[in-house]
Amino acid sequence: MAADSDATSPERAAEDEPHLTRRRALQSLGVAAAGGVGVLQGAGGARAQERPAWLAARDAVVRIEAIGTYDFPAFGDFEAASGGSGFIIDPSGIAVTANHVVTGAATLEVFVGEDRSESHNAQFVGASECSDLAVINISGSDFPTVSFADQPVNAGAQVYAHGFPINSDRLSTTNGIISRTDVPGETNWASVDSVLEHTARINFGSSGGPLVNNAGRVVGTNYAAFSEFEQNLAIGSDLAQPIVSTLREGQNQEYIGINGVAIETPTPMTPDGITRAIHVISVQTGSAAFNAGIRAGDRILRIENTRAVRPAEEDPLVTKEFYCDVLRTQGSTNPITVQVLRQVPGQTGGGLLLEGVVNGQPLQVVQVLPSQGGTYEGFTTVSDDTGVIGVEIPTAWDDVQSTPSGIGPSVFAAPDVNEYLNTWDVPGTNVLVTDQAGTDPEAVLDSLAFASCGSSSRSAFSNPSLSGRQERFEQCGPEGGATVVNFAGLPPDESYMVIGNVQLVAERDEEALRRILQSVSVSGFTGTQTTPSGTPSQSTPTETVAGTPTQGGGETTTTETASAIAASVEANRGLFSW
Structure with missing residues (x-):
């Protein structure tokens, strides 16, 4: 999977938002004596240099690079390279990894241990979708191997997590202990009766990598992490081993593909x-x-x-x-x-x-x-609490909130203002009026750009009381299904500016946009000298607006005020800038 990352919900070790820092590989842990010395069989059965068994297990860990076409709920359809970890259990190249690392991949390229120069092709052998396990066959022979532990691991046991976190090409090892052996394993991508919780830090890209004991035996297969709780999860060997035995025979389990x-x-x-x-x-x-x-x-x-x-x-x-x-x-x-x-x-x-x-x-x-098209059943005019702003909206947008923006009166309207502010799935609008934004609509629009949209275009707009510019952003949001329009307009005397945002998610919202632009008006606005600050939010934050006049005098620039506008809405959803 691309960047081996999924999101909201539990953080898959191979599916989550990337962290900005990497864990350094542990090189020499002072607990080796507790596990004795282990020997791995290398090419031709030659004895490797004697090392602690848990450290020698690194030789059998693999990095898997998969290329395929994926369709993520949050990102849509695209071709990408993904990555994950695994471990070899047979010298012929039979290796264990995670289902979500390999299923659907067009190609699989594997690097063994710390060798970053030589890669091997691999074939899919079998998988268990619900247990998030898979078996692949790496081309070649005489590979170093690891074995599953004979007995289930107990709480308190020392363990080591080997893998390639953050899709790094450098093998990493972290250590910790088993915290619990009976954590419920129901997630949005797998369904396991219970899993191991441990403190050896893993990350996306670690999926499919081995969790080994002091003797270098695999006690678990890493597959998930809850970073907010510092919780790392692995499928216990007592559950994984019988499934892997079935998969390596080419028999899928709990799997339709x-x-x-x-x-x-x-x-x-x-x-x-x-x-x-x-x-x-x-x-x-x-x-x-x-x-x-x-x-x-x-x-x-x-x-x-x-x-x-x-x-x-x-x-x-x-x-x-x-x-x-x-x-x-x-x-x-x-x-x-x-x-x-x-x-x-x-x-x-x-x-x-x-x-x-x-x-x-x-x-x-x-x-x-049918799509969410058609037409709205009716429209109504709403205003902010001061009666300054008037705008026509669909009657279905019955969640209307009026709060000062910190630079002037403001009104929000949507079927659900919270959803409008925090998602790309609900239509809505926000209109504010201010005398602190200068007289250049283009400069204001420059400050209100969207980073999460595919394309944009600007055009003029006017109605009986205002004239200005609008900017339309297409293909907005993770799935590209939303359209966003920002607008800024002035009255003939240029004594204030009306700034607004409309989010469209269905065909009928085009009519809502047209009505908003044609109807928005201002009446009785006397300035913002006494306007309190704040924006609609669950936490109702108080804003200190940069660029407002101070007792020492001085003028507010358009750039400063535009930044203040963005800041005043950013406390919620980041209305004008994600």
């Missing part, structure tokens, strides 16, 4: 209100899912005629537990009915509803769901 995560959307995906699904990140060519017609970007809504992810009223957590329970019950090779939603990239509503049978009848379109 996808790399998928459970997701929840802010608005229903279907007319019957489904907001949770399994989002397909990648599909293994030739797998049962591939043959059924499932593709990256699809969302599995139902499996065996039941919702694939339990609704919020049944389970507050968004996990793959039920989906995986169905796979365990039905078996990976038996017919399994699925219902899938397919949308074009960036689409936020509607799409094709398909139904079919994995290991049976391929998917067929059964319904075309």
Whole structure:
């Protein structure tokens, strides 16, 4: 997976936001004596130099580079190189890694141990989607190996995590202890009864790497970390070893051929209100899912005629537990009915509803769901609490909040102002008036650029009381489905400036934008000398606005005020600048 990173929810060791600092590889830990001395078999069975067994295990750790096309819920469809870790368990090249590292990859390139000069091709052998384990076969022979521990590890045991965190090409080792052996393993990408919690720090890119004891035996396979809780998780060898034994024979387990995560959307995906699904990140060519017609970007809504992810009223957590329970019950090779939603990239509503049978009848379109288009049923005029600003909005935008911005009166309107401020999925608007922004709309728009949009264009706008400029940003947000328009306008006497933002997520929002630009007006504005500061926010922060006149006198520049405008909204969602 690209940058081996997934996000919101538990931090996969191979799927999370990248950290800015790297853990340095531990070179010499003063606990070697506790584990005795170990010997690994190298090429031709030659004895390697005697080293602590936990340190010698590094020779069998591999770095996996995968190239493929992936569709992430937060980033959309793209071709990328991803990375992960693994470990060799047979001299012929049989290695263990994580399912999400290899499933759906077009190519697999493997580097063994600390050798960064020679790479090996690898073939996919088998995987368990729900246990997030996979087996690959590395081309070559006489590789160094590690073995699974004979007994489950106990709490308090010393352990070492080997791998390639942050997709570094340098092998890293961290040490710690086993904290717990019975942590629930239900996440949005895997479903394991229980996992190990340990204190040996791991990071994205560590997925699939071994957790070894002092004797150099594998007691766990690293797969997740909760960075905010400094919690690192691994699948215990007592659970992993029997699964790996099956996978290395080419028999998949709890697997239809996808790399998928459970997701929840802010608005229903279907007319019957489904907001949770399994989002397909990648599909293994030739797998049962591939043959059924499932593709990256699809969302599995139902499996065996039941919702694939339990609704919020049944389970507050968004996990793959039920989906995986169905796979365990039905078996990976038996017919399994699925219902899938397919949308074009960036689409936020509607799409094709398909139904079919994995290991049976391929998917067929059964319904075309309408997009969030149409028209609003009505419009109404709202104002801020001072009555200065007036603007026409859809009646459906019934969450109206009026608070001073720190540089003038302001009004927010949306179906849900919090969602409008904090996501790309809900339409809404914010309009403010100020006498501290100068008289150049272009300069104001320059300061209100969006970094999370694909393209932008500027044009003039005018209505009976204002004239100015607007800037339209397309393909905004992680999935590129939102459009954002910033505008700045002046009255004929240029005594103040009206600055606004409109977020569009559906076709009908174009009419809302048109009405807002045509109707926005100001009445009775007397200046901002006594305007208190603050912006709508759950924490209602108090803003100190840079560039306002002080007792020492001096004029406020347009650049300073534009920066103040951005700062005043940044306390919420960063309305004008992410």
